[in-house]
Structures are given as C-alpha cells and as structure tokens.
Amino acid sequence: MLVLSRKEGEGICLGDGVVVRVMGISKGVVKLGIEAPKEVLILRSELAEAVKDSNIVASKSAEAPDLGALSKRLKVKQ
Structure with missing residues (x-):
C-alpha cells in the first residue's frame, strides 16, 4: 500500500x-x-464488498436474492 x-x-x-x-x-x-x-466505475469500498458478498450468496442459492436485506445492509432508502 x-x-x-x-x-x-x-x-x-x-x-x-x-x-x-x-x-x-x-x-x-x-x-x-x-x-x-x-x-470508469467508482464505488465506495463498503458498497463493492456488500455487492460481492450478495453475489456470492446468490450464486450458492437456488432462490432469488433478498434485495430487502441487501438494502438494509447498505442503508438504502426505498
């Protein structure tokens, strides 16, 4: 670094x-x-990490990803 x-x-x-x-x-x-x-894509590191984690979970699951849980984790207002 x-x-x-x-x-x-x-x-x-x-x-x-x-x-x-x-x-x-x-x-x-x-x-x-x-x-x-x-x-050029610019993301805050915590957002990029949350998306990565969500993608990993979704790829291991046959069900659709829980976007509500992801929104809460990211503190996104719906």
Missing part, C-alpha cells in the same frame, strides 16, 4: 484520466473529489 500526504486542493493521478483530489478536511473527515471518464 502506498501512503501519501496531501493538503487541501492537492491530488494524485491514478492511471490515465483519473485524479483524486482532497477537497476539504474538517473534524477528522476528509472530502475527496474524483475526476474520471464516465466509463
């Missing part, structure tokens, strides 16, 4: 066309801005 220090307004480049920029820092919370082409 690469660990970098960045100040507000500074950023890092990831590959071609993706820039992650520090937009603000307040009360221990860092706000990030991500510039990327539209075809």
Whole structure:
C-alpha cells in the first residue's frame, strides 16, 4: 500500500484520466473529489464488498436474492 500526504486542493493521478483530489478536511473527515471518464466505475469500498458478498450468496442459492436485506445492509432508502 502506498501512503501519501496531501493538503487541501492537492491530488494524485491514478492511471490515465483519473485524479483524486482532497477537497476539504474538517473534524477528522476528509472530502475527496474524483475526476474520471464516465466509463470508469467508482464505488465506495463498503458498497463493492456488500455487492460481492450478495453475489456470492446468490450464486450458492437456488432462490432469488433478498434485495430487502441487501438494502438494509447498505442503508438504502426505498
């Protein structure tokens, strides 16, 4: 893992066309801005993990996945 220090307004480049920029820092919370082409999928890591786990469960089950349980886990308002 690469660990970098960045100040507000500074950023890092990831590959071609993706820039992650520090937009603000307040009360221990860092706000990030991500510039990327539209075809680049951007997900919060906890959301990607929940989708992965749901897909694994669904692939092992003959029944349809419980989307209500997934929504509650992700705290999605329906």
